[in-house]
Amino acid sequence: MSEMSLEDLDHVGPATAQKLIDAGFNTIEAIAVASPAEIATSADIGESTAAKIINAARKSADIGGFETGDMVLDRRKLVGKLTTGCTEFNEMLGGGVETQSITELYGEFGSGKTQVAHQLAVNVQLPKEKGGLNGSVIMIDTENTFRPERIAQMVDGLSQKHGEDYDPEEFLKHIHVARAYNSNHQILLSDSASELANELKNTERPVRLFIVDSLTAHFRAEYVGRGTLADRQQKLNKHLHDLQRLGDLFNAAVIVTNQVMSKPDAFFGDPTKPIGGHILGHTATFRLYLRKSKGDKRIVRLVDSPNLPDGESIIAVTTEGLQDP
Template sequence: MSSGSLDLEDLPGVGPTTADKLREAGYATVESIATASPADLAEAAEIGESSAKKVIKAARELADIGGFKTGIAVLEDRKEVKKLKTFVPEFDELLGGGLETKSISEVYGEFGSGKSQIAHQMAVNAYLAEEFGGLGGSCVYIDTENTFRPERIEQMVRGLEVEGYDVPPFEEFLEHIHVAKGYTSDHQMLLVESARDLANELKETEYPVRLIVVDSLTAHFRAEYAGRGTLSVRQQKLNRHMYDLAKLAEEHNAVVLVTNQVQSNPGVFFGDPTKPIGGNIVGHAAKFRLYLRKSKGGRRIAKLVDSPNLPEGEAAFVVEEGGLKP
């Protein structure tokens, strides 16, 4: 039984009222309960600790987590991972072949460093068949800063240069990019649930969801939770949001690409004073972190800051009307 289709009500001893309390406290999935501590769960659901232990035990069995796998089994799982190319050779090399499915990749940088340009380009490339460097699928685009432009997609489609590939009309690409505007942080989190429903709907079709873009991840959280006093609440919600995105990537073998803003760190006297918003929560959840900065002559530099298996490095690219180019 796939944990994606499980409801909290499937757990023994969890009725509709308890389920609602759990969801309100942020326990929206069976997995989140399976990994909760009995004390936290008891408090959230207003049940005794022994009842909470039983619920957690049942959740672990249902969600099928907590067991060990051999390295060989993990290697087999890794064979399902696909790569989404940027078509800038140095950039793809930096990423070990492209953006990886089943993972969250984060690009952060100052205003105008090319974050949304990369998001648009990936939305185009994801539609291409796998043999041409794409993922042969649809894209879900959660737009929180009103940056998505269909005209930009049209320009990028016209600018595609893929050997042996007959580029279809740009409308065909737009047909498979599903855009939703996020108006608040809560709405943004809700859209991930809607994205899951859409991905389940399209799973067996010719173009399943293979790319989820959140542009930008932190804008609403940053605006709504200003000041030190609200930091822990913000980080908890961000953690929940990242967890949901990571699960979506895993369930649908999709790339999750999030853009992030930066803030200046006044304590830094040498080197670059900018650092991404969201702190360790975002840092740990994003498997690949790319820092973008502007360079001379309209060039952009992408620096791989963090990755589980790739060395740090840099790649230069330019943003032209036809998209990202070497």
């Protein structure tokens, strides 16, 4: 499968192959999971030709047909679990953060969303026997919150915890960060992330974690008022599907952080509610709500999951990183 080039597909000649590569469709798998309209628009190919190319790619990549439940179960065995560094938090997530899924972290400012993202960027680089995925990280930073100094503190924390001498610089070398300046730039960066992940695919450190911190900040700032809501949601929807596709293609975990809004008309219960509406609610596989508690403690609640019960766990955000309270 990996030996095949794009030109081996039916209806793809050298010129068409080049157009597809220029549009970011570098692999047969990437074409197989795209839609005809997407390929037609970005690669300047007729929609009927695009549909034929996609069908040929699906046959070659063995994607898109019906399967029996036991085959799906076998494939689920490839799904990795990434440790959060906290026992209770891991148990609530059924062993850790899943690959091939989008995990959304939402909460007020200071609730620890970025801290969890930083910790996962460190943990994913650990060997599998220590709860990592032996991989590297791609991070899209929309609010200028990435701090290499924080990564260094967390790596020192891991050195103490595991009794090993980890080098913070080595960890930082495997975190690829890009600053997104607006929502269009953010969407373009998810395409660049795909190219970078493809380059690293067969190296010692393939990309096993994609982080977008924060997913909704630019969308919220640029699309103001009810009149722009449909356009905003449509763009957000496509962006989320692009991220899900990255998770599927590279067997990586996708972490997105999300802001909240206050509902002043809520007389009962918690008045905070995540941005992004139903589109984000339906697309995120796991939704985690973080809120402050006493001191360095944070309460993490699993609000939505396809296979796990709702639950709560307490974590401590310390100088050394996330720890059991």
